[in-house]
């Protein structure tokens with residue numbers, strides 16, 4: 238459960254989850270709100286937040302605590318930290334046609350460097366997309382991989398093009414169809430797809446013959 242946001246900016250990068258000290262109210266940038274009325278895009282602001290240190294709690298965080306004595310506080314990570322903590326921890330944003338712009342090639346190249354295994358290609362319509370290929374144990378494992386990817390895509394509201402041929406050869410293409418090119422959503426989803434556990438689906442390395450002595 239996340240707590241109040243201490244108005245100050247932490248100079249330390251603090252990662253980890255937050256724990257309520259005593260859930261009585263939230264002090265958000267000096268504004269005390271009831272826990273039920275979380276400010277908008279609260280999760281985004283809490284990215285990389287952490288538990289307060291004992292000393293911080295003990296000293297009420299500073300001489301001038303922003304919340305009530307019994308609010309619970311979180312030291313916010315420095316502004317813009319989400320750019321540093323990586324694509325995997327970010328969320329895709331809904332993109333309506335005409336509102337989002339496709340990324341330029343320089344930006345695509347730098348984002349591509351953050352998603353190992355993916356490469357920039359042209360899809361069948363000639364639009365730039367990113368693609369990665371896999372080979373799985375069998376047809377069932379390939380379909381299970383699609384199921385796992387589908388769950389992440391639905392969670393993010395951003396969807397890949399899934400291809401499966403020769404019963405266990407899989408490739409995925411990612412592009413933002415509403416802009417006809419690549420947006421950050423594609424790289425965020427690519428990073429999350431890279432995080433999917435697939436060791437149970439891959440071809441097992443050929444067992445070496447064991448010498449029975």
Ligand SMILES: C[C@H](O)[C@H](O)[C@H]1CNC2=NC(N)=NC(=O)C2=N1
Pocket residue numbers: 330331332333394395396397411412413414415416
């Ligand atoms: C509103 C919402 O963002 C759109 O319907 C989403 C759904 N999933 C999507 N997935 C992809 N790959 N491209 C899109 O443009 C897209 N649009």
